[in-house]
Amino acid sequence: MKEVSITGAYQTQFGMLKTVTIRELIFEAGMKAVADSGLTLDQIEMIYVGNYASTDFNDLNLIGPYVASILGIPNTPSMHIENACSSGAVSIQLAKSMIATGVYKNALVLGVEKMNTKAPDETMRIIAKGGDPEFGNSLSVSAPSIYALYATRHMADFGTTKEHLAMVATKNYANGAKNPKAHKQKEIDLPRIMKAPMITSPLGLHDVSLVTDGAAAVVLMPSEDAKKLHPKPVRIIGAGIGAEDNNIGNKESFVSLLSTVRAAQKAYTEAKVSPSDINMAEVHDCFTITEILDIEDLGFFKKGEGGFAVAEGQTKITGKIPVNMSGGLKSKGHPIGATGVAQAVEIIEQMRGLTGERQVKQTDLGLTHTLGGSPGIAAVNIFRKDF
């Protein structure tokens, strides 16, 4: 098994990009990532495309050959991976495995979602298709309702407060304000967040992530090749996928996301590192409570202590373990298929010292984490600076 590294890495502007087509997002992310990779386009052997619902949002299915064609390499094989919000992260895992084992010499992984194409209620209906169809969607149990249950239970069991949730939002807004590619580049203070309209109690308007257009891409290859082709390669040292029942009626816990726990265990084992070794993380903050669950389930803090850790500033850029330096799904935005790839790009740019005002000091080991569904699936990837 070969070690695998990323050389090329790029994220487009994220936002509600009314005048930008999915074609343009794909072109920009793919061309720039390959340009950064040290390879030429015609050397790319395989394309993995992470995308949730271009068939719904863009009347486009079989997105793999579309990506290949846009990049001018229509004869390059491709595969479309759909695992809801973990589509991009899982595509990176797949590319890593196929290169580690010598099936391909390299691969382009491109995550994309152009979501702002429909009326808001139709958009919500498309997103809700990732829930359990018979025991979730049919009972109108949407994502905010689900995570509100987790928030309520977490508050009851551990004393987590609405202020703790709000402080996740203030932190991520503050980080996003320092990220020129973030969807929302504006700090919002605690009082305003606390007073925001309620969505599903206890989650208010600022506890919820964004509906975003964007793309991101990375180029993977054996680490020995990466060292020759790029001055600042980043190695993927661990990757794990974990599952739990996607049906909200069958959850074993409402204070822990077990898919995260299972994915993290696999990734840490492969990487031979422990949570305390990680210098920074991009995690799936689809809701503010989710980030609190994540940082506990990933092992950065003990179960029940996540909200307090946030309140103490331990997850700020200057804290013990910076979390969502990019602004996260809350502020950088959440183009579903792109998110896992964009998280990797943030980790890589942090390691390369390219992140300006939001630069973290210690960047040797970084972790990304995405969830998919209600949630039914999680993916954790661990990266090591290799220069």
Place this chain on the structure above:
Amino acid sequence: MKEVSITGAYQTQFGMLKTVTIRELIFEAGMKAVADSGLTLDQIEMIYVGNYASTDFNDLNLIGPYVASILGIPNTPSMHIENACSSGAVSIQLAKSMIATGVYKNALVLGVEKMNTKAPDETMRIIAKGGDPEFGNSLSVSAPSIYALYATRHMADFGTTKEHLAMVATKNYANGAKNPKAHKQKEIDLPRIMKAPMITSPLGLHDVSLVTDGAAAVVLMPSEDAKKLHPKPVRIIGAGIGAEDNNIGNKESFVSLLSTVRAAQKAYTEAKVSPSDINMAEVHDCFTITEILDIEDLGFFKKGEGGFAVAEGQTKITGKIPVNMSGGLKSKGHPIGATGVAQAVEIIEQMRGLTGERQVKQTDLGLTHTLGGSPGIAAVNIFRKDF
């Protein structure tokens, strides 16, 4: 790299199954394939789901965890692969690679499509999303129009006739009539096919495949384990994916599907066999002309001689190289995501001597072939009897 074999293999009834839900299709295929595999459900390490458009047909995305949950193993990780009509075949390839390299000890590959849920024009619109969106769909260049171009050019260059096309249909209808799980189990004679209403000249009603509901599943594991667990394992000795521009305006040829040629070359090379070694094949006859192109591009016949070979009966069950013994997409039916997996099931059941009246004599080496898009992608898998 480990050798990989299939033990469990199962296909549901194919058809316009008005009273059968996608949930029931998944349950039957998954349970029966695992029951045939020698493994128990809780031993399954990974699930790959081949599906084209459950989000459109069934308001269901993130289908992986849904499959896991239906099978009663919700904590088993999963991944949804979408490569249009090659989704199932590519899922098998992926599972093979991941097992060959030791990432997983086994995997369930389940292909499914429940298509008969919408009005016919809406169904056609969903299928057309697999074409090139800007230079195909927007100009209403649908699949029949595209393959009519190939038929016209093939006829002009090689003297292929409308009777040749019709004889592909009579053969596949005759084979399907012997397959109790086929969508259409009825022989139709040449005169009736020749007189059928025209769809897109020269393709008539009987030159076109069906809109089908169905599922199929296989269980893969290292060949050394398969030999211990099943008396009749079947080895996957070659797998290839090939691409060409999905935009009909950019085709290099209208008498050859280059994605097939490229996929076949890879599969033959890996399998260390040549086309003349293959005993039987299930190929992508989305249209009758496509089967003629396929049997040439796969190397069974010289370019231009496919139609004449069909007319001579060389592709009948009793012929030199039996093709689409199951009835093919034309008669067995074409539930998009299931097709590549169902083809593998037919090859395996032929090797196991379970195919009754449509049984082929020589069954040592079998090949499956699927196309996706306009077409933009092809997958070829080669199987060897291992008992």
